[in-house]
Amino acid sequence: MKCTRCKAKAEVHLRAHNAGFCRPCYLEYFRRQVERAIARERMFTTEERLLVAVSGGKDSLALWDVLAELGYHTTGLYLGLGIGEYSDGSRAKVEAFAASRSLPLVVRSLSEEGPGLAVPDVATATRRAPCAACGAMKRHFFDAAAHEGDFDVLLTGHNLDDEAARLLGNVLRWQRDHLARQRPVLAPTHPKFVRKVKPLYLLSEYETAVYAFMRRIDYVVEECPNAEGATQLVYKDALNRLEAASPGTKLAFVKEFVRSAQPLFAERERDAPGDCQACGMPAYGALCSFCTLVREVEAKRARRAALAGLGV
């Protein structure tokens, strides 16, 4: 196959786009896709201060890399989740990436934020699935870091496969509240929220992996050990089969949703959040999801301490 742009020998074949690219043209293609998404969805400008949440995986590091290349003002945000070796390894990759490009990086760690706040501990104490606990904790610390650091925008590296899997899950149960808020740009609904955007939402996992490979980004290859058997992977598998039978399925699913169906759901979006009584961050009830988790962890620790005091 020949490169669709320059007719040299193609190194990558994108069935969903019915196109092939040589290495320089692929990098150009990838950058343009990101630029177009930023422009079309009015994600942010070169004047704004961007906080990029980076996990050490290919998607978030590819995002940070391409934005730095394009001249945006980026700062990385790494949150240590306390998931054993997986977390240690990912932190090292992120720090090495930032150092090699002289990019500013904020590092925080759940276990340093309070006792028992590492993801496995919270999951056990609150009897929640690790992914649910992790999601709530990440959202809280990402939002807080963006607000405290006075950033204009919070960015995540969610790719097309992530968005398609999330959309499929929301659609299979017609979760209208979730569908009302699944879009590539979320305007802040509270003074302590900043705009949240996903510039890679139309680029597949394969496309970000190729970009990271070609740019020699050293990223964490292992999946999070908690992800095995997660529902998201069942959805991704189903979508991969549909994609194989009809290339372009995922792209059409997400793109057309955002264009024509999402507005129908967004009309019924729930009210703006109030203030969490504990931490002051946005909350839909008296407490935000994070403080709800923290209370449960504290209650568990208090019970355990009381039992230990009784010599049980």
Next chain:
Amino acid sequence: MKCTRCKAKAEVHLRAHNAGFCRPCYLEYFRRQVERAIARERMFTTEERLLVAVSGGKDSLALWDVLAELGYHTTGLYLGLGIGEYSDGSRAKVEAFAASRSLPLVVRSLSEEGPGLAVPDVATATRRAPCAACGAMKRHFFDAAAHEGDFDVLLTGHNLDDEAARLLGNVLRWQRDHLARQRPVLAPTHPKFVRKVKPLYLLSEYETAVYAFMRRIDYVVEECPNAEGATQLVYKDALNRLEAASPGTKLAFVKEFVRSAQPLFAERERDAPGDCQACGMPAYGALCSFCTLVREVEAKRARRAALAGLGV
């Protein structure tokens, strides 16, 4: 496992419902599910005249059987599609079923309606996928038979698996026109349309197969030879995998769509159809889909006859 209703030994296990049934209780369960769908969606009454489209497969014969048992005024409608042995076999099954229960049956046949109108011939002449040609022809003859026979309602045996697959296909491309009209009861939008209903829309393929087996209904077991590789089967396979990972997925997908999401799409339903200039049946353009196909078939035949006349 024990029967959920009577505690006898269960013969059927329905994971989606987390229930098991012995034979008599299963038949009772199935009838009640149909009765509830009829009542909840206000499908029809015992006073109305029902035309049941029957293919000879398990779903449509199970539907006809249960409605006759429940005391509704039913007439069967069989349309011969001209798909070789498959059609011959299915006609024989339908005729035997109707005769054994002394139920009235209307039989029509595409090849007797006009030259070159059998499904394989139309598909070839119009270069359409057989399933697309077949769908358009069936809709036309079903609508026409219901109108001409002065029936109140036209019923089809679409089951939960059919509806879930169709819904997934519509959702993957966000076909809003199709989503606006996918519901278990369609009110007539034209004087020559009658109400169209699908009483089995929440009963799975497995459930109708068990019902047909227990009621000793002799049905066509073979799939239509054209169905192999059809997109619907790819969707059904994906949904079966999702169902295996999380029983109840298909039921929630279709039921919750009809309850809460379908109304959002229905608000934007397209205008009512006009009259087809050729046959007078409802049409969204100058010609209805059926007459469009017929014109294409006639044009092809005319070209062939002209070539034959020239000795080519």
